[in-house]
Structures are given as C-alpha cells and as structure tokens.
Amino acid sequence: MSDLAQPMPRFGLNHPMAVAWVLALSVSLANFDVTVVAVVLPVIRDELGFSIGATAWVMDAYSLAFAGSLFAAGALADRFGRRRMLLLGNAGFAMASLLCGLTWDGPSLWFARALQGLCAAFYITGGLAAISLAYPISNAANRARAFGIIGVTSGAAMALGPTLGGFVAAGLGWRWIFLINLPVCAICAWAVRRVIAESRDEEGRALDITGVALLTLAIALPVQALLHSDGAPVWRWLATGAGVLLGIVLVWQQKRRAKPMLDPMLFRRREAIGIGCLLLSLSAGYWATLIYLPLYLLAAFGLDVEQGGLAMLAATLPMLALPPVGVWLTQRYGWQATFTGGMLLLTAGLALLAYAAFTAASLWFVLGAMLLLASGAGISNSQVSGALVALAPPDRAGMASAMATTLRQAGFAIGIALLGAVSGGVDYAAAFGVAAFAAAIGAAAAALTLKRILI
Numbered sequence: 001m002s003d004l005a006q007p008m009p010r011f012g013l014n015h016p017m018a019v020a021w022v023l024a025l026s027v028s029l030a031n032f033d034v035t036v037v038a039v040v041l042p043v044i045r046d047e048l049g050f051s052i053g054a055t056a057w058v059m060d061a062y063s064l065a066f067a068g069s070l071f072a073a074g075a076l077a078d079r080f081g082r083r084r085m086l087l088l089g090n091a092g093f094a095m096a097s098l099l100c101g102l103t104w105d106g107p108s109l110w111f112a113r114a115l116q117g118l119c120a121a122f123y124i125t126g127g128l129a130a131i132s133l134a135y136p137i138s139n140a141a142n143r144a145r146a147f148g149i150i151g152v153t154s155g156a157a158m159a160l161g162p163t164l165g166g167f168v169a170a171g172l173g174w175r176w177i178f179l180i181n182l183p184v185c186a187i188c189a190w191a192v193r194r195v196i197a198e199s200r201d202e203e204g205r206a207l208d209i210t211g212v213a214l215l216t217l218a219i220a221l222p223v224q225a226l227l228h229s230d231g232a233p234v235w236r237w238l239a240t241g242a243g244v245l246l247g248i249v250l251v252w253q254q255k256r257r258a259k260p261m262l263d264p265m266l267f268r269r270r271e272a273i274g275i276g277c278l279l280l281s282l283s284a285g286y287w288a289t290l291i292y293l294p295l296y297l298l299a300a301f302g303l304d305v306e307q308g309g310l311a312m313l314a315a316t317l318p319m320l321a322l323p324p325v326g327v328w329l330t331q332r333y334g335w336q337a338t339f340t341g342g343m344l345l346l347t348a349g350l351a352l353l354a355y356a357a358f359t360a361a362s363l364w365f366v367l368g369a370m371l372l373l374a375s376g377a378g379i380s381n382s383q384v385s386g387a388l389v390a391l392a393p394p395d396r397a398g399m400a401s402a403m404a405t406t407l408r409q410a411g412f413a414i415g416i417a418l419l420g421a422v423s424g425g426v427d428y429a430a431a432f433g434v435a436a437f438a439a440a441i442g443a444a445a446a447a448l449t450l451k452r453i454l455i
Contacts, residue, residue, distance in 0.1 A: 019134040020146035022191040023127040026086065027150055028157035029093070029184055030120035034062065034412070035161030035287070039294040039309045040174040044109075047174075054106050056420040059291055060223055060413045061110040065117030066124075067409035068216030070402055071261035073121040075207045082126045083198040087189060089122025094185035100178035124405060130196050155323065155382060158287075159316035162294060166309020208261045211253060215262075218247040219410050226417035262403055266392055271335075274449025275388045278339055279404055280411035281442025282384060285346055286377040287408075288415030289353075289435045290315060293370070296428040301363050311363075314370040322378030330383055336450035342380030343443035349373025350436035358429035376439075 037044070037058055045055045077085040096119055099112035127150070135146045165177045221243035225236040254260040267273050293315055294308045303311060329338040349372035356366045384404070392400035415438065423431035 017142070017145060017149065018195050019130070020149040022188070022195045023130060024150050024153040025184070026090065026123050026188045026192065027127045028153045029181065029188065030066075030123040031154045032157035032161050032164075033097075033116055033120065033178075033181070034059075034066075035158050035290055036165040036177050038162040038291045039166040039305055039312060040169040040177060041291070042295055042298050043169065043174050043305060048106055048109070050106060052420050052424060056291075056416050057106075057110050058113060059416050061113040062117040062120070063409045063413040063416070064216065064220050064223065065114040066120050067219060067406050067413065068212060069118050069121040070125060070406050070409075071215070072207055072209075072212045074125040074402055075261065077122065077126045079207075081198050082130045083192065083196045085122045086126030086130065086192055086196065089119040089126060090185050090188050090192070092119035093123065094182055097178045097181035097185070101175040103175075125402065130199070134197070152320075152323070152382075156320050159319035162290060162312040163309040163316065166294075166305045166307075166312070170304070170306035170309070208257065211250065211257075211261050214246050214250040214253060215406075218243050218250055219413060221246070223413050223417040226414070226421040261399075262406075263399060266388075266400055266403060269391060270449045270451075272388060272391045274445045275384060275391065276407055277445035277449075278343070278380070278384050278442045279388070279407040280414075281343065281438050281445070282346075282377060282381060283408050283411030284415030284418065285343075285350060285435045285439035285442065286373065286381070287412050288419050289350065289373070289432065291416055292419055292423065292428065292431055296357060297366075300357070300360070300366075300428070311367065311370075314367045315374045318371060318374035318378040319381065320378075322375060323382035326379040326381075326383050329379065334450075335383075335387060336446060338383065339380050339446035339450060340443050342376045342378075343439055343446055345376025345379070346373050347376070347436050347439040347443055349376060350432050350439055354429045354432035354436060357432055 041055055041058065044050065044058060048054075050058075073085065073089070093116060096112050096115035100109060100116065103109040103112055135142050168177050168180060221239045225239035225243075251264050254262055255264055267276060290312070294312060297303050297308045297311050298305075326338060326342065329341075349369050352369035352372065353366065355361070356369055388404045389400045415435070419431040419434060422434050
C-alpha cells in the first residue's frame with residue numbers, strides 16, 4: 001500500500017515532467033561519479049603514489065558499494081519512505097564527496113568512494129521507485145517520457161564524465177571533481193523536498209542483511225584476487241573460488257525466501273540469460289575500457305589531462321547521439337539483430353584499439369577505433385536494461401530494474417579489475433584485447449539466445 005505524506009508542488013515546478021527532471025538530476029549525479037574520475041586517475045596515482053591495483057580500487061570501491069547495497073537501499077526505501085531515503089542518500093553523497101576532496105592517502109580515498117557508492121544506491125532505488133509512482137502505467141505516454149528523460153540524462157552524465165572531469169581537474173585540480181558535487185546536492189535536496197511526494201510500502205520486503213553480505217562478497221572476492229595479481233597464485237584462486245561459491249549460496253538462499261531481494265526465476269528464460277550476459281559484457285567491454293583509455297592516451301601520446309578529456313569525446317559522444325538509432329533498429333529488426341550488431345561493432349573497435357596499442361599506431365587511428373567501439377555501445381546500451389525489465393512479470397519489474405543495475409555495476413567492477421590485472425599498468429594492448437573478448441561474448445550471447453524478434 002502507499003502512504004502519500006504531502007501534496008504535489010505549489011510553485012513553478014508543477015510541469016508534468018518536473019518530477020522526472022528532478023529525479024534525473026539526482027540519478028545522473030550518481031552515474032556521473034562513476035566515470036568522472038577516469039581521466040584524472042594518472043594525476044591521483046602520481047600524487048598519492050598508487051600501484052595499478054590501488055588505482056583501480058578508486059573505481060571499484062564505488063562500484064562494489066553501489067552494487068552490494070542496491071537491494072538493501074530498495075528495501076529500506078520501501079519500508080521507511082522513498083523520498084526520505086532519497087534525501088538521506090543525497091546528504092550522505094554530499095558528505096562523501098567532501099571527504100573525497102579532502103582525502104590524504106589511498107585508504108581515505110577508497111573509504112570515501114565506497115561511501116559515495118553506498119549513498120548512490122539510495123539515489124537510484126529511491127529515484128526509480130518515486131518515478132514509477134509519479135507516472136503510473138495508466139498514463140503510458142508520460143511514463144515513457146519520464147523514463148526516457150532519466151535514461152538520456154543518466155547516459156549523458158556517465159558518458160561525459162571523463163571529459164568534464166578533465167576540464168575541471170585542469171582548471172582547479174582533481175579534488176574539485178568531487179567538491180563540485182556539493183552545490184548540485186544542495187539543489188537536489190531543495191528540489192526533491194518541493195516536488196517529490198513521500199510514499200512507502202509497509203508490507204514491503206524485509207531487509208536481507210545475509211543476502212546483501214553474500215552479494216557483496218561474491219563480487220568483491222574475485223575483484224580483490226584480480227587486483228592483487230602479485231600475490232601467491234593459490235590465494236588468488238581460493239578468493240576467486242570463494243566468490244563463485246558464495247554466489248551459488250546466494251542463489252540458494254534467495255530461492256528459500258518468501259520475498260527474495262532478487263528472484264533467480266527472473267532468469268528462467270533463455271532470453272533473460274542472454275540479456276544478463278549482455279549487461280555484463282557491455283560493462284566489462286565498454287565502461288571498464290573508459291577507465292583505462294585516458295591512462296593509455298596520456299602515456300602513449302603525451303596528452304595532458306585537458307587534452308585527454310577532449311580526446312575521450314570520441315569514445316563518449318556516440319553514446320549520446322546513437323540511442324535513438326538503437327530504438328529504431330530494435331523496432332525494425334528486433335533485439336537479436338540489434339544487440340548482435342552493436343556488440344560486434346564494439347568488439348571490432350576494441351580489437352582495433354588493441355592493435356593500435358600493440359603497433360604504436362597514430363592518434364588518428366586510435367580516435368577512429370574509439371568512435372567505432374562507442375558506436376556499437378551507443379546502439380546497444382540504452383536498450384539492454386529495459387529489455388530485462390520487459391522480460392520480467394509486471395510484479396517483478398522493480399526487481400528486474402535493480403538486477404540490471406547490479407549486473408552493470410558488477411560487470412564494471414570485475415572488468416576494471418580484470419583489465420588492470422592483464423595490463424599491469426603498461427600492457428594496454430592486452431587489456432583492450434581482453435575487453436574485445438568480453439564484448440564478443442556479449443555478441444555471441446545475443447545471437448544464440450535472442451532467437452525471437454522481441455520489441
């Protein structure tokens with residue numbers, strides 16, 4: 001049941017899409033901080049004296065906390081109020097951003113980034129739940145527009161993060177890529193209080209602490225093993241095996257719960273398994289590559305942070321321009337052809353990038369490869385999460401959306417760790433080759449599992 005605690009807004013924010021734009025600002029801030037650090041990682045690494053593993057933890061601390069706490073945040077939002085949890089996440093995100101800006105060493109930065117990821121989970125779950133209530137299924141046109149606004153702004157924030165981060169860091173220093181979050185958080189808090197109505201579900205899911213712990217450890221242990229590739233092989237294999245085992249235990253534990261936080265039956269269909277593989281492949285192949293591309297550009301061509309941010313536009317602008325093309329292709333040719341074609345383009349671009357790194361090709365060749373791989377990701381990325389939701393029963397749509405986000409963040413975290421372990425900080429050809437292999441797995445999954453034309 002729903003308990004609406006306050007009326008809708010009184011002032012100029014009473015446009016039908018006002019709720020969508022306010023929530024888009026909040027959700028986009030969480031996604032922006034996933035990639036904004038990418039182009040300044042070399043500066044952070046040099047100032048704080050990081051190894052390649054320690055550098056990767058700047059990204060993975062955020063992603064692991066985000067993925068691990070997503071379902072817990074959803075349960076708390078259902079029980080105690082979506083707007084309340086959204087505001088709490090906003091305040092925590094502001095505090096964590098301040099801590100990131102004031103950090104003095106590796107552990108302090110990792111802690112602050114993990115706190116950012118934890119609070120970002122409340123942004124995502126509170127925001128998506130609030131938008132579902134504000135735009136019910138009965139008003140299909142406004143609901144589609146609202147989710148479109150969220151999708152486009154989130155994708156834009158994540159794609160433009162490296163470029164904007166480069167500009168800010170070049171002008172003000174790397175700490176300001178975190179400190180600029182503070183005024184944005186203040187605007188979010190002001191707007192949310194005036195636009196978003198409170199709602200809760202007192203019969204919602206209970207907080208599953210065991211499930212959250214199992215999910216987090218199942219992702220974190222393999223990531224830790226990959227990032228400490230200089231350790232004894234036996235310990236790396238044990239950590240990886242323990243992560244896989246805990247993942248199996250998680251599935252068993254969730255099947256036994258009356259109200260699971262994630263329902264394994266969501267993947268009982270072949271198509272859902274294929275979409276899950278696509279989510280992991282896109283994150284490991286494209287989004288994780290965005291973290292190592294600036295490091296490669298700065299090392300191979302001597303670019304500074306601002307120039308590196310500009311060069312990154314070749315790998316991000318297609319993500320803003322091509323989603324409508326992906327929608328048209330899906331409507332015309334279906335999921336199988338669209339996703340297979342998009343992932344093959346991504347694979348080809350990454351393979352060319354690996355060739356360029358191996359042969360020391362020109363910057364223009366590299367930029368062309370970046371445009372190609374980004375085009376493949378741009379066609380596929382905006383449609384994949386919605387595909388998983390579309391395959392779920394109506395009463396599991398929210399869970400499917402959270403599952404899609406969790407798979408994205410898990411693939412991102414594991415992809416960053418895997419590419420870092422393969423490259424060792426210097427062998428970018430190997431890293432991009434592994435990313436191409438991950439993308440090829442996604443293309444194969446789309447071709448083999450999405451047999452029917454689903455629109």
